[in-house]
Structure formats: C-alpha cells, structure tokens
Amino acid sequence: MTRKIQFETLAIQSTEPQGDESGSVANAIYPSTTFKREADGSYQSGYIYTRDNNPNRQLLEQTLVQLEGGQAAFAFASGMAAISAVLQTLKAGDHVLIPDDAYYSVHAAVKEVFARWGLAHTLVDMTNMGAVEAAIQDTTTLVWLESPSNPLLKISDIRAISKVAHENHALCVVDNTWCTPVLQRPLELGADVVMYSTTKYFGGHSDCLSGALVMGQQAPDELASQLKNIQKLNGAVPSPFDCWLITRGIKTLHLRLMKQVENAKKLAEFLHHNDKIKAVHFPDLAHHPQHDLAQVQMPAGCGAMLSVQVGHNQTEAMAIISHLKLFTTATSLGGIESLVEHRKSVEGDDSLTPDNLIRISVGIEHIDDLIFDWQQALK
C-alpha cells in the first residue's frame, strides 16, 4: 500500500543526516571549502569545491525538491540572488512581466541593473487577467508572480496566469516567500519555478539571509542547467552554516507557520472590527476582493502577513507604531517574533504604498497579548 507521507513528517525525514558515520541525530556542519581528490583524479565524495557544492547545501537543496515536489533546487546567498539568477537566464531583447506591486527590490533590479543589459519589462496589475494578456509581447519570455503581494496582499491567479504564460511560450516563476509550500504550491498550479527568500519563514528566526529556486517537473531541462551554471559562476551561494540553519528551520516550519497563520487571522479580525483602523488587507477576511480565489489557492491558510491603514498620514501611522510594545519595528518578516513596519518610508520615493499603511508580520506569541498590544496602542 502506498501512502503519501505528510508535509510535517517529510520535513523531519528529508532533513536527517545522510552518510554520517558518527550516528549523530543532528546534522553536522561542513565548513570545508575544498574536498579530497583521489590519485585517479576522481572525487569519491562527489564534492570538489564549496562554491560548486557542499554537503550542507546539497541536503538543503534535496530537501526543497522533496517538499515542493520539484525536479531540482538551487540555494543562493539571498532571495535577491535567486531572483537575479532567474533574470540572468534571459537574453538581451527579452521582455518580462512584473507585478505592479512586486517586492520592491525586484522592480529596482529590473530597472537599475537588467535594463542596462537589454531586458525590457512591463509592470502589470496581476489581479486583472485582461491586463496580463494585453501586456504580453512577442518577446515576453518570463511572467513573474508574487501572491499574496506586498504590502497590499493582492491575490493573483497562479493557475490562470501560468496558462497564459505558457500559451505565449513564456515561463512563469512564482515568488512564494510569504506562503512556503505549507500554504501554497505553485508548481502544482502550473508554475515552472518557485522562488524563495528562505531568509523569511524557512529560516524562521531572523538570523540567516538566503534564497532558493525549485524547478517544476515540467520546467525545461536547459533552464535547470543554466541556473546551476549561474549559481556556480556568479558564486552568490549560501555558506554551509546558512544552509544548516535553513535546514534546521525546515524541521519546525509547519509548526511555526500554522501558529502564525492562526494568530494572523485572529489579529486581522480584531483589527477589522476596530473603528480606528481604516482598512485591513488580509485575504482571509470575507471582504477581501480575491477572498474566494485565496481560499482555493491557499487552502491551508492565507498566511501570516497583513497590512492595515490607520490615521491620515505617515505621522499618524508612525505614532500608532510607537505605542506598540510587543511588535518590534523592523523590516522583514517570517520570524517567530511579531514585527511592524511603516512600509512606504522603507520602499523609497517612487513607492505606491499608501502613506498610512503599516505592514505586520505576525509571530508565535500568545494571541491575547498581541491583540492587547494593538488595543492599547489604538486607544
């Protein structure tokens, strides 16, 4: 009888030490940059040099392949390094579609770095299928998706957009950082590649910068070999210790994230019913414009990120932030501690984020304490 093993079990099983003779139950760290060569020129361990590969990186990559149901994975020194690797597979004259509210640095990289190498791009409202179809050009080779979006939590239809991309001979790559495979499975919805800033929920403790790409089963073989080559030649690889931290984080990913999702839902409901709050952006609330799509696309929960609009401007929003005691004011997300951030002032001058928007990354603290903190800050 074959039975599909569940995510929680797979996360433990796939991260167990492999080929370790000590009997160690926890993983070892292999800081070595170089590996022994035999007299006949061969490398018995399969490892040569850590920029090419390393036991800690290999374990992390193999784990990601299993968790995502992909064909190959590549780990990077940051989420942005993973994103840049995808863009570097394109050629001068290619055109990419990017969400109009993509992670801020994605747009900046395309505009400030890749445009000079001949990559064209169009910003699109990915919640509007007509707009997506209209933006596709003959030279479009990549559709970049991020759902939910940052910081307005807009949901785009990964299945429908992957289909449109494929009909136009373009790849569809999904930044799944905010969901992880626990909540959303882009490869099963038709995407070719999934991208992660593993800095966030995978690591989970705000202490390790890293990123990854996972290829779907139907992604072209050539893409995987190109990405492998870029990973090695650009050298933006995570250290063995970073890989070890992310691998360790994966063991508790499901447990942490589901608790964060539960807390986020309760906090969103509380904030939604508070008259000081002008708007709550959270896909699990019934009034969210893509609530129905979110339920289908993220069946296990709509994530642990939300944003609220409060007061009339930046000063009033910042005043509320200053009254919060349990939420640390800092950028980033996905750690076990709750964070808040005035998003617009972090993004830069051309940010379209509303002045009075506060982005919240909900942690694993007790929900009563988190709600009480907002209650006293809003008084």
Ligand SMILES: *Cc1c(COP(=O)(O)O)cnc(C)c1O
């Ligand atoms: C943080 C983040 C990134 C960038 O990842 P880094 O690890 O900071 O380079 C990309 N996309 C999303 C959605 C993120 O939250």
